[in-house]
Amino acid sequence: MEPESPEYCALAGAAGGYYGRVARIGTPVDAFAALKAYSPESYSWMDPGDNGKRMHLDYCFVSCGLEGRLKSARIDTQSEGSDHFRVWVEIGG
Secondary structure: OOOOOHHHHHHHOOOEOOOEOOOOOOOOEEHHHHOOOOOOOOOOEEEOOEEEEEEOOOOOEEOHHHHHHEEEEEEEOOOOOOOEOEEEEEEOO
16 A cells, blocks of 8 residues: 555544644554654565666554554665565564
């Protein structure tokens, strides 16, 4: 799913204009968004036939109780074997 698509908002909750997206019990938290790890250049999928065609389609959602334990998030764009890249999230104790 694409960022902020209807499917994404159905899962993560809609983002309000004033408060943004508020974590709620029972609503998953996008780890990358919580860590502000997205950039305009972020992508997790690349078209094998056209390496210039890239999109962010993959996520790691955690329960809202784990949000405060998130340490880091990254996408391994050097990984091989699929047109989707590995998404890594570190959760601390």
